[in-house]
Amino acid sequence: MEDFFRPLESLLQQFFPAKPAQPASQKGKPPAKDSTTELYQGLLLLDKHLAMLPIEALRVFQSCSALARDFSLHTSFNRQARGEGEEAPKVNLAAMSFIVDIRGEDSAKAATGRGQVGRTAPPLVEDFHTSIKATYGAQWRGVAGDGEKVASDAEMAQLMQASQGLLYYGLGRMLSYIPAGVVAGANLxxxxxxxVMDKANNIPAAERQKYIDNRKHGAARALESSVAA
Known part of the structure; x- marks a missing residue:
C-alpha cells in the first residue's frame, strides 16, 4: 500500500511533516514534558474506492496525534458548525416516522411462498408492528405497505421532511425504493x-429488483449503493 500511495507522499508531507528522529540516548523513553514537537490532527474524506483500505496505517500519518474519517465535506461542515461543547441534537421518540416494506412485497403470502421453506421470521410489516412499534413507538406515524397501494415519491418526501427521526425497514436497497433524487431534494x-434496516429479501422481490437493475444505467445503480447513501 505504501508503494501505491508513494506519488502522493511528497504532497501529504507538506501537511503532515515527519516527526524528528529521537536521539539514540532517548530511544525508548517518553518525550520530555517541555518538548516542542508539533503533533498534527487529520480528517480523511476518502473516495469510495479507497474507503476499504487501511489508509491510517501509512507512514506519512505517524506524526498525527489524532486521525479520523468522515462521510463527506458537507457532513463534516455540519458537525463543526454546531460548535465545540454544543450537545448533539436529541431525538424525540414520539416524533419518529417509519417506512416499512413500501410495496408490501413481504406479505404473509410472500413469506410462505416460493423459496421460503423453513423460514421462521414473520413478514416485515407484521414484525414491525409487533416487535418494534408496539414497544417503542405507539405514536409513530408512517407508511407500511399492504401490497395494494404504493406510497408516491411526494408522500415519501413529505414524511421524511416532517420527521425528527426516521426508521426504514424493508427489502432490497432503500434507494431503489425511494429514489436518490427524492432523498437529496428533501429538506431533512x-x-x-x-x-436504515434494508437488504432483507425474498425471491419475488429479488427477481423484480434484478429485472429493474438490468434496465438502469450503471451510474443510476451506483447512486443506490450504501456508500452513495
Whole structure:
C-alpha cells in the first residue's frame, strides 16, 4: 500500500511533516514534558474506492496525534458548525416516522411462498408492528405497505421532511425504493436520526429488483449503493 500511495507522499508531507528522529540516548523513553514537537490532527474524506483500505496505517500519518474519517465535506461542515461543547441534537421518540416494506412485497403470502421453506421470521410489516412499534413507538406515524397501494415519491418526501427521526425497514436497497433524487431534494434539517434496516429479501422481490437493475444505467445503480447513501 505504501508503494501505491508513494506519488502522493511528497504532497501529504507538506501537511503532515515527519516527526524528528529521537536521539539514540532517548530511544525508548517518553518525550520530555517541555518538548516542542508539533503533533498534527487529520480528517480523511476518502473516495469510495479507497474507503476499504487501511489508509491510517501509512507512514506519512505517524506524526498525527489524532486521525479520523468522515462521510463527506458537507457532513463534516455540519458537525463543526454546531460548535465545540454544543450537545448533539436529541431525538424525540414520539416524533419518529417509519417506512416499512413500501410495496408490501413481504406479505404473509410472500413469506410462505416460493423459496421460503423453513423460514421462521414473520413478514416485515407484521414484525414491525409487533416487535418494534408496539414497544417503542405507539405514536409513530408512517407508511407500511399492504401490497395494494404504493406510497408516491411526494408522500415519501413529505414524511421524511416532517420527521425528527426516521426508521426504514424493508427489502432490497432503500434507494431503489425511494429514489436518490427524492432523498437529496428533501429538506431533512429537522431529521436528526435515521436508522436504515434494508437488504432483507425474498425471491419475488429479488427477481423484480434484478429485472429493474438490468434496465438502469450503471451510474443510476451506483447512486443506490450504501456508500452513495
Amino acid at each position: 434539517s429537522k431529521c436528526n436520526f435515521a436508522m
